[in-house]
Amino acid sequence: MCGIVAYIGPREAYPIILKGLKRLEYRGYDSSGVALLNNKLQVYKKKGKVAELEESLVGKDLHAHAGIGHTRWATHGEPSDRNAHPHSSASGKLAMIHNGIIENYTQLKTELIKKGYTFKSDTDTEVLLNFIEDIQKNNNCGLEEAVRIALKRVVGAYVIVLLDKDQPDTIIAARKGSPLVIGIGKGEHFLASDASPMIEYTKEVVYVNDYELAILKADELILKNLGNEKLTPFVQKLDMEMTAIEKGGYDHFMLKEIFEQPETIFDCLRGRLDAEKGVITMAGIQNNIEHLKNASRIIMIACGTSWHAGLVAEYIFEEICRIPVEVEYASEFRYRNPVIHKGDVIIAISQSGETADTIVAIEKAKEMGAFILGVVNVVGSSIARISHAGAYTHAGHEIGVASTKAFTAQLAVLTMIALKIAREKGTIDQTRYMHLLGGLHNIPEKVKEVLKGSGAIQQLALKYKDAGDALYLGRGYNFPVALEGALKLKEISYIHAEGYPAAEMKHGPIALVDEHLPVVFVATKDTYYEKIVSNIQEIKARKGKVIAVISQGDDIISKMADDCIIIPEADELLAPMLSVIPLQLLAYYIGVAKGCDVDKPRNLAKSVTVE
Numbered sequence: 001m002c003g004i005v006a007y008i009g010p011r012e013a014y015p016i017i018l019k020g021l022k023r024l025e026y027r028g029y030d031s032s033g034v035a036l037l038n039n040k041l042q043v044y045k046k047k048g049k050v051a052e053l054e055e056s057l058v059g060k061d062l063h064a065h066a067g068i069g070h071t072r073w074a075t076h077g078e079p080s081d082r083n084a085h086p087h088s089s090a091s092g093k094l095a096m097i098h099n100g101i102i103e104n105y106t107q108l109k110t111e112l113i114k115k116g117y118t119f120k121s122d123t124d125t126e127v128l129l130n131f132i133e134d135i136q137k138n139n140n141c142g143l144e145e146a147v148r149i150a151l152k153r154v155v156g157a158y159v160i161v162l163l164d165k166d167q168p169d170t171i172i173a174a175r176k177g178s179p180l181v182i183g184i185g186k187g188e189h190f191l192a193s194d195a196s197p198m199i200e201y202t203k204e205v206v207y208v209n210d211y212e213l214a215i216l217k218a219d220e221l222i223l224k225n226l227g228n229e230k231l232t233p234f235v236q237k238l239d240m241e242m243t244a245i246e247k248g249g250y251d252h253f254m255l256k257e258i259f260e261q262p263e264t265i266f267d268c269l270r271g272r273l274d275a276e277k278g279v280i281t282m283a284g285i286q287n288n289i290e291h292l293k294n295a296s297r298i299i300m301i302a303c304g305t306s307w308h309a310g311l312v313a314e315y316i317f318e319e320i321c322r323i324p325v326e327v328e329y330a331s332e333f334r335y336r337n338p339v340i341h342k343g344d345v346i347i348a349i350s351q352s353g354e355t356a357d358t359i360v361a362i363e364k365a366k367e368m369g370a371f372i373l374g375v376v377n378v379v380g381s382s383i384a385r386i387s388h389a390g391a392y393t394h395a396g397h398e399i400g401v402a403s404t405k406a407f408t409a410q411l412a413v414l415t416m417i418a419l420k421i422a423r424e425k426g427t428i429d430q431t432r433y434m435h436l437l438g439g440l441h442n443i444p445e446k447v448k449e450v451l452k453g454s455g456a457i458q459q460l461a462l463k464y465k466d467a468g469d470a471l472y473l474g475r476g477y478n479f480p481v482a483l484e485g486a487l488k489l490k491e492i493s494y495i496h497a498e499g500y501p502a503a504e505m506k507h508g509p510i511a512l513v514d515e516h517l518p519v520v521f522v523a524t525k526d527t528y529y530e531k532i533v534s535n536i537q538e539i540k541a542r543k544g545k546v547i548a549v550i551s552q553g554d555d556i557i558s559k560m561a562d563d564c565i566i567i568p569e570a571d572e573l574l575a576p577m578l579s580v581i582p583l584q585l586l587a588y589y590i591g592v593a594k595g596c597d598v599d600k601p602r603n604l605a606k607s608v609t610v611e
């Protein structure tokens with residue numbers, strides 16, 4: 001969480017930083033600010049979204065060739081002008097932005113208060129900044145050395161970026177735990193939480209690693225470790241186009257991303273799945289197939305929507321690979337002294353590849369000897385780098401805070417991994433294997449069909465937008481889809497929604513059912529069909545309003561439900577990639593109908609880089 005941008009070079013820094021902050025708003029948007037260095041060090045900050053900062057700066061002298069900017073998701077201190085970044089040091093000589101949490105900030109703050117420091121904000125960031133300034137004063141050293149000394153005392157996660165009034169040609173940055181990308185231009189450097197702010201200026205980037213310090217001048221990049229040894233920057237080619245970060249005619253990124261799913265699933269399968277020949281090519285899986293097929297247990301670790309993808313995968317892996325699977329919330333797994341054996345395989349699932357809880361859970365499992373397979377969307381992200389092996393989801397840049405296309409791509413990749421392992425293990429017969437490969441191959445076309453029904457879903461949204469609560473029910477492969485549908489509705493429209501296994505509903509949630517409660521059933525044709533028909537009866541008997549996602553040709557539920565959304569038939573193992581799409585659309589259209597900011601829902605952030 002929190003987005004950072006910086007620029008140094010011949011161009012005007014402010015417009016680059018402002019545009020960059022708008023692209024990084026998905027990382028947090030409760031306040032924002034910039035610091036510009038041009039003989040004097042000017043800091044401007046404002047509570048609210050970046051547009052509010054922009055408005056407040058109209059008419060100001062913003063001329064500078066070096067600057068830093070920040071968009072915040074509050075951790076320490078409420079969202080306010082005062083707590084917004086950048087922060088200025090006590091002397092006013094330094095300005096700093098920070099993404100992460102300094103865990104021992106209370107201790108550092110107490111030490112500084114004893115020395116007479118006072119603080120303008122409630123943030124851990126201001127504490128670290130003054131700690132750095134104090135070291136600079138006491139040791140009579142430059143900023144670079146002071147940062148190095150300070151970071152040896154710091155416990156926590158950070159990317160920090162600093163400007164020093166006395167060194168107007170330099171920006172200093174350091175990373176541990178939060179993402180940091182440097183863009184290398186001709187006589188200029190860019191720096192940000194991800195590559196989107198620099199994409200139109202350069203394709204050459206360096207991903208900074210943990211415990212590294214970057215000293216940036218317009219025409220020079222020096223990378224060092226905290227031991228002051230110079231490192232050779234590993235320059236990579238950026239594989240991202242401008243279209244990936246534009247709305248392309250859609251009203252919102254979320255809608256664009258929902259509609260991109262036929263292509264993103266196709267991209268995910270492309271070059272990997274050959275349904276005719278019956279071949280799945282995935283180097284990361286093939287090269288580690290012994291580990292995978294001999295796994296005594298698979299543990300899926302993830303958060304949020306990615307956790308739901310893990311739940312679907314649990315059903316798939318157990319069914320066709322016959323390997324026991326557990327699905328863990330990363331945050332819970334890490335702190336409960338988990339039992340890990342050498343033969344265990346961890347599949348870490350993450351869109352951003354930067355989720356702090358998932359990262360620390362992976363580190364823990366790695367220490368304990370598990371093999372880590374990353375299923376990640378963002379290329380070069382932290383999780384991609386700390387995993388032993390992996391498979392990218394290739395869903396492209398996802399900007400809408402609520403995850404959509406990343407989820408279906410995760411399902412596609414996890415299905416291919418399961419099929420590959422099952423094939424190698426011999427736990428799937430040839431006919432079923434070929435049938436599933438063919439089914440997977442056809443998914444992008446079927447997603448197109450589902451999307452054709454968006455108009456009807458928009459109408460449905462108008463009918464149900466004023467609901468106070470909603471229940472989402474499913475069984476088997478569609479149970480995690482129900483959870484995901486409920487999560488989407490909560491995130492986007494702020495309607496309280498719960499997902500439940502349809503049968504479990506009898507053990508509690510049924511008490512909520514009355515004529516006002518919309519109950520969304522994910523009830524495609526599968527093994528559980530007859531049972532879910534009974535569950536629908538149970539809701540109808542209590543006057544609940546039933547909205548059902550059903551398969552084409554269903555003439556039973558279509559007569560029982562108040563409203564139906566019909567999707568093409570697919571094997572039950574593949575159906576979640578289709579059945580989730582109407583639920584994404586329903587949440588989206590309800591959110592829009594209620595006037596919510598669907599791309600930036602309140603209190604959320606896309607990339608949660610704090611534990």
Ligand code: G6P
Nearest residue numbers: 303304305306350351352355403
């Ligand atoms: C945040 C996002 C969710 C996402 C979750 C996990 O909560 O708002 O959309 O599912 O983080 O993120 P990851 O990047 O690890 O998939």
